[in-house]
Amino acid sequence: MSDLLTTARDGDVVLLTLRRPDRRNALNLELCQALHAAAADAVESGARAIVVTGEGTAFCAGADLDGVYGDAFITALYEMLHGLTRLPVPVIAAVNGPAIGAGTQLAIACDLRVVDERARFAVPTARNGMAVDAWTIRTLAELAGSGRARRVMLAADTIDRDEALSCGLADRPGTLDDAIAWAHEIARLAPLTLAHNKLVLNGTTADDERIAQSFADVWASEDVKEAATARAEKREPIFRGH
Numbered sequence: 700m701s702d703l704l705t706t707a708r709d710g711d712v713v714l715l716t717l718r719r720p721d722r723r724n725a726l727n728l729e730l731c732q733a734l735h736a737a738a739a740d741a742v743e744s745g746a747r748a749i750v751v752t753g754e755g756t757a758f759c760a761g762a763d764l765d766g767v768y769g770d771a772f773i774t775a776l777y778e779m780l781h782g783l784t785r786l787p788v789p790v791i792a793a794v795n796g797p798a799i800g801a802g803t804q805l806a807i808a809c810d811l812r813v814v815d816e817r818a819r820f821a822v823p824t825a826r827n828g829m830a831v832d833a834w835t836i837r838t839l840a841e842l843a844g845s846g847r848a849r850r851v852m853l854a855a856d857t858i859d860r861d862e863a864l865s866c867g868l869a870d871r872p873g874t875l876d877d878a879i880a881w882a883h884e885i886a887r888l889a890p891l892t893l894a895h896n897k898l899v900l901n902g903t904t905a906d907d908e909r910i911a912q913s914f915a916d917v918w919a920s921e922d923v924k925e926a927a928t929a930r931a932e933k934r935e936p937i938f939r940g941h
């Protein structure tokens with residue numbers, strides 16, 4: 700539990716809100732640990748989709764510039780970021796304002812990004828002499844395109860909302876409510892399939908065995924039968940994740 704993060708559950712969707720609006724939701728050790736734990740708890744409690752957002756005018760101003768220089772913080776930051784990519788459920792970032800530095804890292808550790816009018820992305824490590832890991836730079840290049848990633852990383856440039864939408868860094872324009880509505884739609888999809896797909900999208904060759912297993916699990920599931928039954932009965936399937 701932390702005062703810096705709230706968790707709200709609505710059916711199968713969990714909303715996690717960074718709550719340091721006076722510091723523009725900058726990430727410190729406590730907030731990284733709280734977010735990591737809350738996302739894992741959400742999955743443990745059966746959530747089928749997670750939304751992450753920031754309170755106030757920013758999504759996340761990145762690492763807390765008053766406390767970024769310790770190993771403990773960096774470790775907690777990457778455990779949290781990579782933890783999100785390893786969760787078996789889709790995570791949507793509702794980017795309600797600037798996502799700077801580790802704020803962009805947080806947004807791209809999520810699977811999907813919904814951006815409101817104030818959203819923008821930057822990783823200005825070249826302005827403050829810091830560094831982000833290879834996963835961050837490669838994922839940014841994968842999502843935004845290599846040319847834009849070069850501009851962001853080598854010229855400390857910003858990607859605004861419209862550009863993010865046009866290049867694929869952001870998936871949909873919209874508000875937090877739109878992101879939550881999308882999460883509810885996603886929560887009705889087949890959970891084992893989503894978990895398999897996410898594992899393939901984010902996994903490495905080290906995950907090959909787990910991927911083969913998740914593939915087999917999907918095909919052996921009750922849900923695959925439920926989809927066929929629902930089709931025959933001309934109704935929407937009700938997936939249970941087994």
Ligand SMILES: C/C=C/C(=O)SCCNC(=O)CCNC(=O)[C@H](O)C(C)(C)COP(=O)(O)OP(=O)(O)OC[C@H]1O[C@@H](n2cnc3c(N)ncnc32)[C@H](O)[C@@H]1OP(=O)(O)O
Pocket residue numbers: 721722723725756757759760761762763764765767797799800801802823827829830831
């Ligand atoms: C490995 C990862 C590395 C990193 O992530 S390095 C950090 C990279 N991030 C940045 O460089 C972002 C710095 N912040 C900003 O650019 C701006 O802020 C925003 C665009 C996010 C928001 O601008 P606006 O709404 O005008 O707010 P404001 O007046 O600049 O800031 C309000 C208060 O928030 C504090 N604050 C903002 N960002 C951080 C931060 N990253 N760490 C600690 N505090 C921060 C300020 O100092 C100030 O405080 P006060 O009201 O006392 O003057």
